[in-house]
Amino acid sequence: QSVLTQPPSASGTPGQRVTISCSGSSSNIGSNTVNWYQQLPGTAPKLLIYSNNQRPSGVPDRFSGSKSGTSASLAISGLQSEDEADYYCAAWDDSLNGPGVFGTGTKVTVL
Amino acid sequence: QVQLVQSGAEVKKPGASVKVSCKASGYTFTSYYMHWVRQAPGQGLEWMGIINPSGGSTSYAQKLQGRVTMTRDTSTSTVYMELSSLRSEDTAVYYCARDLIAGFAFDIWGQGTMVTVSS
Numbered sequence: 386q387s388v389l390t391q392p393p394s395a396s397g398t399p400g401q402r403v404t405i406s407c408s409g410s411s412s413n414i415g416s417n418t419v420n421w422y423q424q425l426p427g428t429a430p431k432l433l434i435y436s437n438n439q440r441p442s443g444v445p446d447r448f449s450g451s452k453s454g455t456s457a458s459l460a461i462s463g464l465q466s467e468d469e470a471d472y473y474c475a476a477w478d479d480s481l482n483g484p485g486v487f488g489t490g491t492k493v494t495v496l
Numbered sequence: 497q498v499q500l501v502q503s504g505a506e507v508k509k510p511g512a513s514v515k516v517s518c519k520a521s522g523y524t525f526t527s528y529y530m531h532w533v534r535q536a537p538g539q540g541l542e543w544m545g546i547i548n549p550s551g552g553s554t555s556y557a558q559k560l561q562g563r564v565t566m567t568r569d570t571s572t573s574t575v576y577m578e579l580s581s582l583r584s585e586d587t588a589v590y591y592c593a594r595d596l597i598a599g600f601a602f603d604i605w606g607q608g609t610m611v612t613v614s615s
Contacts, residue, residue, distance in 0.1 A: 387540065420601045422541070429591055429608055430533075430541065435601035473541050477600050484555055485531065485543035485600055 388413060389474050389488035396494040397464045405491045407457045407474035413486055417477040419457040421450055424471045433472070434459060461493070469495045498522035500592050500606035507612045513580040516609045518592030525573035526550040529595040531602060532566065532577045534588040542588075546595070547575055582613045 390408045397403040407419065421434040432441050434450035437457065447468075449460045457476075461468055474488035503517040518530070532544040545556035547566040554566045560579070568575045575592060590609045593602035 418599055420599070422602070424541075429605035430593075430602070431605075432596070432601055432603045435596060435603075436599060441596075441603055471540075475541075475543075475600055485546065485557070487533075487541040487543060490540040 387489045388478060388486050389476065391472075391474060391488040391491045393489070394492045394494065396496055397461075398496045399464055399466065401464045402460060402462045403464055403468075403493060404461075405459045405472055405474075405493070407459070407488050409455050409457075409476065409486075410480075411455060412480040413455075413476045413478040414452065414457055415455040416479055419450065419452050420475045421448075421459045422473045422475065423468075424473065426470075430473065464495055466495050469493060498594075498604055500594065500604055502590075502592060502606040502609045505610040505612070507614065508582050510583055510613055510615055512582050512613075513578060514582060514611050515576055515578040516590050516592075516611070518575045518577070518606050520549075520573045520575070520594070523594075526570060529598050530568075530575045531593045531595055531600075532564075533591045533593055533602075535591070536585070536588040539588075544577070544590075549573075549575060579611075582611075584613050587611065587613045 418436045422430040423433045424430040437452040438450045447463045472491045478486045501519045526549050531546045547554045549568045565578045592606040594604040596603040
């Protein structure tokens with residue numbers, strides 16, 4: 386029972402921009418930074434964005450993150466077929482829900 | 497290179513315990529917190545807990561309190577996750593993951609260990 390809510394699915398055609406939302410509360414997103422993970426089928430998750438909007442070395446600049454209040458977003462611009470994967474947001478939580486929580490996950494499909 | 501290598505798949509009966517290991521290499525073991533995350537078949541990611549390899553302090557997810565224990569061996573750069581009183585709902589892939597900035601940002605992941613609980 387995750388406390389970070391994401392849409393179950395999102396889709397787009399190659400080249401389009403897709404945005405995934407992550408809704409939380411004052412005890413998690415509202416007071417801590419947000420990270421995003423990409424999980425390809427059958428593989429371990431990969432860190433995509435950390436500290437709200439920072440990209441680890443090697444992550445294309447097509448991926449960007451933002452945060453406002455108790456919500457965060459991941460944007461994928463110039464969508465490519467290899468972006469078809471599950472995406473999860475994550476954050477510390479200062480309440481009894483935590484201390485660590487993941488989002489419910491969003492399946493991105495490239496049409 | 498920096499990597500985390502986990503122990504192999506396990507099959508356990510309900511009520512038993514399982515202990516999964518995660519051996520770190522390519523970096524200073526005591527400089528980064530380590531987390532455990534699990535994923536049941538077809539489900540999302542679930543955070544289990546964190547261990548500070550330097551001092552050994554831990555913090556666990558509330559729902560697993562009393563059943564999970566995380567330890568480390570600095571001499572072999574290995575962290576362990578033991579889960580007791582196993583039930584079918586514990587069937588999952590278990591991952592260890594290194595925290596890049598102590599901010600829930602896991603930059604290096606183990607390959608995963610499948611734990612199956614079945615009678």
